[in-house]
Amino acid sequence: MSTTFAPSTTKLEKLVGKRLRRREDPRLITGTATYVEDVKLPDMHHAVIVRSPHGAADIRSIDISKAKALPGVVAVFTGADIVGVGTVPCGASLPGLRRPDHHILAQDRVYLVGHPVAVVVATDRYIAADGADLVEVEYDIKQAVTDPEKALAPGAPAVHSQWPDNVAFTFHQNGGDIDAAFAEAEVVVKQRITSQRLVPNAMETRGVVADWKTNDRSLTLYTSTQIPHLARTLLAGMLGIEENRFRLIAPEVGGGFGSKLNVYSEEALTAWVSMKIGKPVKWIESRRENFMVTIHGRGxxxxxxxxxxxxxxxxxxxxxxxxxxxxxxxxxxxxxxxxxxxxxxxxxxxxxxxxxxxxxxxxxxxxxxxxxxxxxxxxxxxxxxxxxxxxxxxxxxxxxxxxxxxxxxxxxxxxxxxxxxxxxxxxxxxxxxxxxxxxxxxxxxxxxxxxxxxxxxxxxxxxxxxxAMGPSVATPAGGWESATVKFEPSGKVTVLTGTSPHGQGQETSFAQLTADELGVPIDDIVVLHGDTSIVQYGIGTFGSRNTAVGGAALFYALQEIKEKLKKFGAAMLKAEEVELGDGVCLNPKTGESVTVQEIAGAAYRGVVIPPGMDPGMVVTKFWEPANxxxxxxxxxxxxxxxxxxxxxxxxxxxxxxxxxxxxxxxxxxxxxxxxxxxxxxxxxxxxxxxxxxxxxxxxxxxxxxxxxxxxxxxxxxxxxxxxxxxxxxxxxxxxxxxxxxxxxxxxxxxxxxxxxxxxxxxxxxxxxxxxxxxxxxxxx
Amino acid sequence: MKIAGSAKLPFAAERAYAVMQDPLVLAKAIPGCDALEKTGEDEYRLKMKMVLASLSGSFEGKVRLTDSNPPRSFRMLVEGSGKIGFMKGDGLIQIASAPDGGVDISYEGDAQIGGTMAAVGNRMIDMTARMLIKRFFEKLAAEPA
Amino acid sequence: MIANPFEYSTPATLAEALGLIADGAKPLSGGMSLIPMMKLRLASPEHLVDIARLPELNYIREENGELHIGAAVTHYDVESAPLLCGKCPLLAETAGHIGDIQVRNRGTLGGSVAHADPAADYPAALQALEAKIVLRSAAGERVVTAAEFFIDTFTTALEPGEIVTEVVVPVEPGLTGTSYQKCLQPASGFAIVGVAARVRRDGANFGAVQVGITGLTGTSYRATAVEQALVGKPATDETIRAAAAHAADGVEANSDLHASADYRTSLAVSYTTRALHSALSRSA
Incomplete structure (x- = not known):
């Protein structure tokens, strides 16, 4: 093949450090982004959840007959039906931690206002809501306790009867010599300081669409999450399904602030209902539910x-x-x-x-x-x-x-x-x-x-x-992050990040970094995330980690692909030493050069494969931070x-x-x-x-x-x-x-x-x- | 929520006490009451429809009168639940003869509201409760002495 | 957040609408309060009649020294109509305090007045303006004053089958200063306390004064004790301060998460002071 390509004459502007507007914004501000609520599948059914109006109560009886009789209602499930579904997971490993069984539907007692008691599935969301109104639950109301200090006081109502002191764990951390410090003190001040409960209130509430294909034993789950891969692993465990037949997609996610760094009962429940009825099922959280049952902060x-x-x-x-x-x-x-x-x-x-x-x-x-x-x-x-x-x-x-x-x-x-x-x-x-x-x-x-x-x-x-959460030793599911950089044969670049940006803007900033490192126009770069069937395993987005961990993984992937580009470039230029910069691989001795796009195309066609190298131009990097x-x-x-x-x-x-x-x-x-x-x-x-x-x-x-x-x-x-x-x-x-x-x-x-x-x-x-x-x- | 207040009735203490124990009178006076059926000694099944601005909802529950100390005081417990939520009120009602020949009623107790009403209606609850109590005593006052 | 099933009618004429309402349908006039209640299933009317689209209820005109405002006029139009801004600035100013721009674009004067939310903004102004409210049913029309109309928490003089069709406010006599001052509940945008004041001077003294207060108790009211403490007295800070102290006289104040009864009462005094100052400064 010829090596008489004309070198690129227009040097690309360096973009890292520039105030680029977000490339994701046009779709977001014109209403053309796809959130979970926008996902519509053929024959999709709708779930509405019946929730406890009481903070603490025993369930005396649940009568679903009227709901089931409503035309359009396909199924009604209660806590008695969910045999075999795992409990909602907790990733904490504190010594002595008391773990209440957190079933996806209440069993014989409700523990908070909003506790899911039954799910009504219908052909239409309105019918499902009408059906939910027809579910009759008789409660035996118990005294609740909502203030943590009152909960710790002797004689307080027990939230979980097996632990009457309401203590889930105590954790001690000591450093230095506190007694000496207080003995040496000339002044000691004390203060009780509270940090009140906050409701995260992402603009998009949670939502799930589950699509179970019985013949393939496969599940596709759309859910508004910050952690698509971790959620898939954990939900697969709850549902007893195979992770390689489970595709989880976090489509556009309208904010999370940590509230979607979680696995919720509704994700498993919607999936389970889809498996039960063999149809796609959608559940969309109302704002009322978002206040009631999506996690709160502080406290x-x-x-x-x-x-x-x-x-x-x-x-x-x-x-x-x-x-x-x-x-x-x-x-x-x-x-x-x-x-x-x-x-x-x-x-x-x-x-x-x-x-x-x-x-x-x-x-x-x-x-x-x-x-x-x-x-x-x-x-x-x-x-x-x-x-x-x-x-x-x-x-x-x-x-x-x-x-x-x-x-x-x-x-x-x-x-x-x-x-x-x-x-x-x-x-x-x-x-x-x-x-x-x-x-x-x-x-x-x-x-x-x-x-x-x-x-x-x-x-x-x-x-x-x-x-930059964080080293894996300190992060329950691993604290590394992953990135893939791939040139398509046409020279366009796709970046797959294991983070799951939902407002942070990495579709822009990671493209800036990639453009600078590869010398490729930013418009030729696409950053994908949030689909477990497309993106290599990743940890997700939380703890201010996207750039410092996910960006670092991308940086190393870029360095590796640059090395590969150089090797292929050198082979194409028949040079021993080449320089790579501004999207061009140059033989400094002859002045001959090839562009990275040309190298990528050649690497796919397999025309010149340097010794010890594989064809194609794709690099995946997992990176573990040291701190x-x-x-x-x-x-x-x-x-x-x-x-x-x-x-x-x-x-x-x-x-x-x-x-x-x-x-x-x-x-x-x-x-x-x-x-x-x-x-x-x-x-x-x-x-x-x-x-x-x-x-x-x-x-x-x-x-x-x-x-x-x-x-x-x-x-x-x-x-x-x-x-x-x-x-x-x-x-x-x-x-x-x-x-x-x-x-x-x-x-x-x-x-x-x-x-x-x-x-x-x-x-x-x-x-x-x-x-x-x-x-x-x-x-x- | 604490509820406390006072009202006047143009009756002698005995009559005031009697009207407040009379299920026929209570059925008329409890705002929105559709039915009040006796189910036991001093205990009644209550059906009511609450209509307030655009809010409307049916409640079923009970009314119980306890701690009777005629004609001075008794406790009244009202509870009801319906699709839009539930409520429970428990209060001590005291009757004192007033110089004008009528009685001064004072009431003091707790009210609980639950369900959607509690979650979205915080700013309405206090004034609504007060208005309903006011209507209750106005209806009582309209009874023959 | 899904309403129960309901029927929805958009009659072409007021007569047709009143016929449907006489048969038990519920009027919808902007829906800024009713629709959220329906979505929460706290309200489940079976039949809604949209009266906000009736051209017969959408007008602002001046007749015989009075301004007639159709019930379907939006808050935004009340806020911005040149006729109101020029001749009844108190009502226009008050409308500008309602909710947010989306609410003001959809909500209507008649809808808000008929709803009689104890923390709504208009009632303070309508009390101070001694406004007339025109009520109509299939059987006929009658006119009541604001003071007669607002009875208690969400309770008005409207009889079943009757709707608000018009609000009548005076063309403000020259030299009158008016002001609406509101302590906003930051979550909902409703008034914790809202005070509307109208002040005329009589030389160096206060002439006629009207003060309407909303948000403090179950319904709006005229603060007559404040008015009486001003009329004929020197138009000074001291007079205002002493008079405003009577803002909550005889009133049992509301209490909620955002303001206890004591705090609301104190705010009523403060905002009455502010409204009177502001109105006085705008009077010639």
Whole structure:
């Protein structure tokens, strides 16, 4: 074959680091994306689930006769029918963990409002809903318990009768010498700090379409999930079907925030119903159900004690963490509070800790991973405690932080909780935030405001987090990630990522990386994910891992395919040494070159196969990280409180985040802004409230205050960059940073505003009424 | 939810006590009551239809009168459930003679709401309960003395 | 989130609609409250009659010093119609506070008024404006005042078979200042408390004043104690503050997750103060 190809003359622009708009957005904003609800199969049936209206009750009887008699209803199943189906899995391996059997339909008792009791299957969703109304269930109502501290009190109703103390597990983590630290302390401050239940509320609720083909023993399951491969493995186990005959597709997923990092009873139930009736079956979660039965986040009651010297040096920290688990364990329910414990020390250089976690059953929906998953609770706790300590000592909250930061020369820094912080310069990032907002000028303004009777606050949060989940040793199902890069014979490039992006934008950022590495136009690159029959096994999307783990796997796959391109290029050019760059393989001696597209085509045609090489141009790489990454940053919020009404106004919000290197700063901004919105949501508005009988009284958007765009402040966002040494991209992860950094900054700001009134702490959310009670309508 | 309040009835204490124990009167006074059948000593089966704005739903349940201390006080328990949810109220009703010849009624108790109503109707529950109680006492007051 | 089966009619004339309603059909006028209730199966009407599409109910006109607004006029049209913005700015301002833009584009004046949600925005303004509400059934028409119309929680003067067809508000006399001030429940957008104030000056003193309050208790009301404390008094901050303290006189305040009765009462005083300040500053 000839080697007289003309070298590419137009050099492609480098894209990594550019603010490219998301390539996935046109389909999303024009309504042409395919979500589970858009999947329609021939002869598809519809399932509607009958759910318990009670927090705790014995099921006396279920009468399905009227429902079954409704024309169009094909089947009705109850707990008695689901013999042989496995229970909902939990991936936690804590010693002594009590695991209640979590059946996909209630057996003889219901444990929470929304507990599935029966499923009605009909030819049409409306008929299924009418049928569900006709299922008559008689309950013997029992006393529920929804508050974790009340659940732990002697004599409390037992959520599960076999464990009358309602304790699912206790977990201890100790580091250093806590007794010595407290003995040496010149000052000890204590505070009870809660982190309320939050309802994740992805824009798309959950949904499942199951299509069982009896003759093939094969199942295709469309489900709105963050973990297609793990969900397939676990559901195959529950259903007793063969994993190689089970195709799981996560189509467009409209947000997850951790709530879809799970395996739910409805996924198995819909599949099981399809297997029973031999037809495709669809179940779509209503928003009411989403509030009731999709996992909640947070749910902590924490008792902190911090020991320090008078000069502000922190010596040690004690924590008793009561985790409201809900009635059952979902996939990671018991693991989440242990992540809080890991991050208890924050950015501070002290090595003595003592933590006790008490996992507590309540008659509520399980808590599990929600954006930040354990770290927002930890960060809120330590950042509040540092402020409380500063107030106790009469120190400036900025000064006390500088005094206790881990120093740049201490990295890699082994923490008291056994982690190894990868890199950072905390003081530098914090100083940048202080300079941006003119901290000292603000404190002067604050003094003037106070003299004028106004309640102005400045709140600081210097947060650290643990990201890029994670080394396999620390991640229940493996913490690696996979990527395939393949040239098609025409020279177009397909990337298959084992992550499962659902809003994070990797169809864009991974294409940027691929375009730069291969010298291929970005328009020639497609990034696929979320289909277990197309994509090699992967772990999925959670824990800010897409770029730092999935991107790293892709990077290594790209390096390997570049090597292969070079080998084939050298053979085609009959050269011993070639250079690969800008999409061209060049023989530097002759100036002859071939493009990567031409090499790929030749590799498929098998015209020239270098010795020891195989034809084709496909590389798959599985990559295991050696450590987590540890992004950090400083968020500062200036607020003013209206003493008369309790209203809080955010005057300024400055965020300086260090997430290492960035593939696409526009996506980074989006992640930080969205994260800040969710963090402010927790600080100011959101709360999942159960009454004493187990009713979720914030069961809809009428009472659950989701942040709106109009409620958001302008965020002045900037960055410092200490690249992570853990992965070749130097990326640390940004999916959760905004959520973690924002909340304590907001609360610290309002507490600072009210500090002249003697206020040291306020539990979230900071509703106007709570503030009004503290100001006592002072100006009124 | 705690419920407490007061009302006036233009009756003597004995008469006030009697009307509140009279199933025929209760059937008229309980808002939306379709039927009140005696099922035992001081116990009645209740059928009611609640219509409030666009909300409408049928409830079946029971009314029980206990701790009778005529003509001073008794407890009243009302519970009902239907497609749209369930409710349960349990309260102590006390009757005190007023200087104007009538009686002052005070009531105090707990109410529970469950199901869809509880999940989406938080902002309505307090005022609705108050309105229903008000209607109840207005109907009672219209009884002959 | 799936309604029970129901019949849906779109009659061409009001007479036809009233006939269907007389037979027991439920009027639908925008559906911003009714449809969510139906989807939750908290409401299951068997027959809906869509009156929001009736041209006979969609008008805004001025007659004899009054503004007549058809029941099917959307909140957005109330908010933006030049005639209302110019001649009854209080109603237009109030409409702008309702829900969000999607709700305002679909919801109607008549639908909201007839629904009589205790936390709806319009009732405060209609009370302060001493508005007239025109009610019509197959049997005929009658007119009631706002004060007569709003009776209790979701309870109005409407008889079975009757619908709201028109709201009549005065052309605001020149020199009158008006304002609607609302403490928003951030989840639902309803009013925790909403206060509508109308103020005329009499030299350096307050002349006629009307104050309507919504959200505080089971239904909207005229805060007559506030009004009486202002009329004839010097138009000063002190007068306003002292008068607004009476905002909740004789009223049993609501309590819910977002605001206890005490807090709501305090807010009623604060927002009455704000509304009076604002109205006064807009009066000439």
């Amino acid at each position: 902590h009651v924490d008792y902190f004690e911090i020991a320090a010297k008078r000069d502000g040096t922190i010596l040690g920290l004690k924590l008793k963490l009561i985790q409201d688990l809900g009635a059952f364990h979902q996939l990671l329910t018991p693991v989440i509070p242990t992540l809080s414990v890991l991050m208890m020390p924050g950015l501070y250089n002290f090595r003595n800790i003592q933590a006790e976690v008490v996992g507590t059953f309540t008659n509520c929906v399980p808590t599990d991973a929600y954006r930040g998953a354990g770290r927002p609770e930890a960060t809120h706790g330590i950042e509040r405690m540092v402020d409380i300590l500063a107030a106790e000592l009469g120190m400036d909250p900025a000064e006390i932080r500088f005094k206790n930061f881990v120093r740049p020369d201490q990295f890699p820094f082994p923490t008291a909780t056994g982690l190894n912080y990868d890199s950072g310069d905390y003081a530098n990032t914090f100083q940048k935030a202080l300079d941006t907002i003119d901290y000292h000028g603000l404190r002067k303004q604050q003094a003037e405001a106070r003299a004028a009777g106004r309640l102005m606050g400045i709140g600081i949060s210097t947060y650290g987090e643990i990201c 987590f990454t540890y992004p950090f940053g400083a968020h500062i919020i200036v607020s003013e409180v209206d003493a008369e009404t309790g209203d809080i106004e955010i005057k300024r919000y400055v965020a300086v985040d260090d997430i290492g290197n960035q593939l696409n700063p526009l996506l980074v901004d989006g992640q930080l802004h969205g994260g800040a919105a969710q963090g402010l949501g927790q600080a100011l508005w959101e709360q999942g409230v159960y009454d004493d009988n187990g009713q979720l009284v914030t069961g809809e958007f009428m009472d659950y205050t989701m942040p709106r765009a109009r409620m958001m402040p302008w965020i002045e966002s900037s960055h410092t960059c200490t690249p992570s040494p853990v992965n070749p991209l130097g990326a640390k992860g940004v999916g959760e940073a905004g959520t973690i950094g924002s909340t304590p900054a907001m609360v610290n700001s309002v507490v600072d505003a009210l500090s002249p009134l003697g206020v040291r702490h306020i539990d979230m959310p900071l509703t106007p009424e709570k503030i009004w009670k503290l100001t006592n309508g002072r100006n009124a």
